[in-house]
Amino acid sequence: MYLLILTTLLAQTLGLAVPGVVSDINAANTVDADTLPFPSRQVFQFSQLGTWIENVAARSNGDLLFTLLQPAPQLYALTAVQSNAPQTTLLYEFPDMTGLLGITEIAPDVFVVAGGKFNGTANPIFGTFSLWQVSLAETHMPCNVNCNDGAPQPSFTKLLDLPYHVYPNGLTSVPGKPGVILIADSTGSLLRVDVNLNQIDTVAAVPEMLPVPGWPFLMGINGIKIYNGYVYWTNSFAATMYRMAIDEDGFPVVGTSYPACVTATAADADATPTFTPKVEKSIDSTNVTVETVVFMPITFMDDFAVADDGTLWITTNPNNTVVAYNQDTSKSVVVAGGQTQEIMAGANAAVFGRTDTDSHILYVVTAGGLNSPVNGTFVEPAKVMGIDTSNAKANGF
Numbered sequence: 001m002y003l004l005i006l007t008t009l010l011a012q013t014l015g016l017a018v019p020g021v022v023s024d025i026n027a028a029n030t031v032d033a034d035t036l037p038f039p040s041r042q043v044f045q046f047s048q049l050g051t052w053i054e055n056v057a058a059r060s061n062g063d064l065l066f067t068l069l070q071p072a073p074q075l076y077a078l079t080a081v082q083s084n085a086p087q088t089t090l091l092y093e094f095p096d097m098t099g100l101l102g103i104t105e106i107a108p109d110v111f112v113v114a115g116g117k118f119n120g121t122a123n124p125i126f127g128t129f130s131l132w133q134v135s136l137a138e139t140h141m142p143c144n145v146n147c148n149d150g151a152p153q154p155s156f157t158k159l160l161d162l163p164y165h166v167y168p169n170g171l172t173s174v175p176g177k178p179g180v181i182l183i184a185d186s187t188g189s190l191l192r193v194d195v196n197l198n199q200i201d202t203v204a205a206v207p208e209m210l211p212v213p214g215w216p217f218l219m220g221i222n223g224i225k226i227y228n229g230y231v232y233w234t235n236s237f238a239a240t241m242y243r244m245a246i247d248e249d250g251f252p253v254v255g256t257s258y259p260a261c262v263t264a265t266a267a268d269a270d271a272t273p274t275f276t277p278k279v280e281k282s283i284d285s286t287n288v289t290v291e292t293v294v295f296m297p298i299t300f301m302d303d304f305a306v307a308d309d310g311t312l313w314i315t316t317n318p319n320n321t322v323v324a325y326n327q328d329t330s331k332s333v334v335v336a337g338g339q340t341q342e343i344m345a346g347a348n349a350a351v352f353g354r355t356d357t358d359s360h361i362l363y364v365v366t367a368g369g370l371n372s373p374v375n376g377t378f379v380e381p382a383k384v385m386g387i388d389t390s391n392a393k394a395n396g397f
Ligand SMILES: *[C@@H]1O[C@H](CO)[C@@H](O)[C@H](O)[C@H]1NC(C)=O
Pocket: 119, 125
């Protein structure tokens, strides 16, 4: 038995997407994960406490890459993911940072990773963030550095510093535009970066991206994905998913009179606390249409994955669940975890497998409840879980 849900029709007359509302997500607290129609298995878990996996990407060869926010700014590869003995390899520890954030693939086996310095959990030190390129093309994994097998070595190259007062969190690639990415700036804007040109644009800054006041963390727009001509994002403490239409270059679709966005270049990135940002927040987003996709009565929505059919698979970090939302039916269901369960403790990002044999597996990474212990006390090392979603269709998803 699983939690389910109702639909609200409020927005229909406004021509907005019809938001579905999880009627009572707390009911999931009483559901045993084993009885859900979505079995899961642990793929990997660190042995030490204090680990926080922040984000995850899948390679076309089936490997996973994941970033660490704590205790060190490290990028790992997980190989033999579908075997009984997956192997974890530290690929790189990035210099001059304390933690990594989002990751996205910009060309086959070439990834961009964001990171910077934090002063305590989720307390960014502005002006310290940068984007790096990670190339694994042609390399022989899991052998990483200095493996002397004649294959190209992985390379880790700094692309550009991000201006003061930009907090890059989720990253996603614009389809068909290699090197063009959208970045969720958790201070409240949407950035577009073209790594070919070293160009940063703030392309939207709307209230739906701003941090909700009153929470201890400055955390508005967070997870971000592109699907079917829209950019979707979570506003974490609003516990709401929004979307806006974008064009094929990744710019928001607005009236033809939309003013040119403000551009900053790498030269602007000498970030110090006195740096005056050229990336302004005063962009006129008046004619950008923001649609509410779904609100859930929980505390937090974190990163998410979008399935080919448009289903949104959302992690809820302190609420220790993964929730699926079907945009066609406006149905939601908790597919794994529960407020008092450890199985999805601190689940904070997800990605579908990319091979024929695991494209139905949703890989979820966790922070082990580090910032919000389960039941107030339980924390565990960060882990990677695999949720089998093959029953999704049968259950109306
Ligand atoms: C880190 O936070 C502490 C406590 O709020 C503060 O005293 C200190 O100045 C901060 N350090 C930096 C580098 O922001």
